[in-house]
Amino acid sequence: MTEAIPLTPASFKSDVKPVWCPGCGDYGVVNALGKALTKLALQPENVAVVSGIGCSSRIPAYTSCYGFHGVHGRALVVGTGLKIARPDLTVIVTGGDGDGYSIGGNHFMHACRRNVDMTYIVMDNRVYGMTKGQPSPTTEPDWDSKLSPEGTGLREFHPMVIALASGANFIARGFTGDPNGLAELIAQAVRHPGFSFVEVLSPCITFRPEQLEWKKMVRPGALKPTADLTRASRNILRDDGFGLGVLFAGERPAFQPRGVQAARPVSDLERRFAL
């Protein structure tokens, strides 16, 4: 019998080279994802990376795992369906703040509520980069730009509060400038049963160059993990958005619908829906 060659982070990269702007934070997520999957000793063929639309949603093409570059805001829907049909796969859903919190905002809440065993990584740069810099749900109300003169005046969406209130079973925040720390968070998120949400601060060098200052603002280890909802909500409300770490590691069992078996023939389903 031949011995299996141990995988390295490079084993999880595809031959397709990213076309993100040089300096983009999203490179750090590809890097961290490879390191996390190596830590977890997973094989690329047992992992599916699903995404929506946007700069960060290009990620599936840059990995050697199975991938699905889906429809705007619907990455969680595809990921949920995949995990239900193929519980043996490790499902990682990826995307940006616009895709996940605006177009896919409702899916985000209900994915948290359903608690299907998958990991959702959101690369948050507080802007729609691919479409030239419109404010996103997490953009600060006073961010003054050509497309939002004097800012939107709208308060920001708070993804971690929403995730906690909606029932996500694991909530963490990472930073792309610390790919090693982020890899550890992603590995923990994948290991944790149920819906794991990892909010990643990912600077947009092109439309939000001021975000390069984030590396001076983040505080590793600032968030303390707890399974207690009250304590977690108190911690997150005190947090300024730059604390890194695991905020919440709940104990809810993952949801897997009864009667759904892996690799069920499509013909079975067709029979059930036959008129």
Added chain:
Amino acid sequence: MTRKKPPRTVQEFMALACAMESEASDRYEELADQLTAHHNREVAELFAKLSRIEGKHRDQIMARMGWTTAPAAPDVAWETPEGPETTDYGDLHYLMQPYHALKLAEHNERRAVTFFETLAHARVPEEVRAMAAEMAGEEREHVRLIEEWLAKVPPPERGWDEDLDPPNAVD
């Protein structure tokens, strides 16, 4: 990442040095890919060369230790999120010139000198201190080589980053 504990053996120390060179080499390779995608061929080639140089340093450490594969990085780490020789993703610019890339490399080598010098004076076993002092010397030599290289490269002219059709144009 915060420092958990300093290396206690030469084996641990060399595994850390190996991880540091390896991470630096991988990052330079990524940066070369990024600039290739953006048609900045000159700097992409320079980053690829720096990647090969760091890879050679990693191989030298492995040969010295008799390792055929790189060991897992020990549970010790540096003060910064990544290794002292690893370039930050955010330090790139699509219009950057060889001078900028070499300045980054110089900065990284200087950080490596500081890292090893600190370890050479830390409360660790004598043989680890001696090895750290040796590595600091090697890194000082790398700084000198990069400085020599930099002296042959023209500094960028004013307005080097001006782009008549910048990616953030919204008109």
